[in-house]
Amino acid sequence: MRLIYKILSRSEWDEAVSTGRYHGSPDDKHDGFIHFSTAEQVAGTLAKHFAGKTDLLLVAVDADSLGPSLKFEPSRGGALFPHLYGSLETAAALSVEDLPLGGDGQHLVPETIRSVSKGGA
Template identity: 60%
Template sequence: MSGIIYKIVPTSLWRNAQAAGTFEGAPVDLADGFIHFSTADQVAETARRHFAGQDDLLLVGIDGDRLGEALVYETSRGGALFPHLYGPLPMTAVLSEQALPLSPDGRHLFPELEA
């Protein structure tokens, strides 16, 4: 399963990770023991549920195939399989980063996503 997976992350947290060379995770990731990701089909709902009204976010595209066995798809919300990374995210797996602005009605505006 893999392909491209996505992480929504505050810009400042991402810039710190870039300077460090790896992303260890957001506070929720650190608390859960793995980095939460979403597939292209899941990421808009993830934004709605967990990042509602937040601006200054980035949508980071990751090559899941580069993460090896540390990337595990596990059952989560409503029985869907979500990608979880058990370990730090190396910057070498990052394919893209794009701003995730809010529309006037407060929803995030997503670019065209690759699966």
């Protein structure tokens, strides 16, 4: 199983859960796909696109379950980022976790993400 992650607001996720599908943020819709990050990319995505934002969630999805609509494409610094061309069934979420801000103003990511981004498991 290859986990990928979507960072989004609680209100976006709540709306998606009410319909069973997430169709993306305004940026996703503009770009024509839903932006995801790998575990190694989450911290950088938070810093670049979500700095200081509150009430965020981290949704984990099995990349392999998304089929051919998921493509890994070059983005920031040439790194391959997962992009979903289509909507996401909310039932595909394996976990949904809060991303609170710490005292230093940085988001507190789950330990499983921190260990991967530092070269751990």
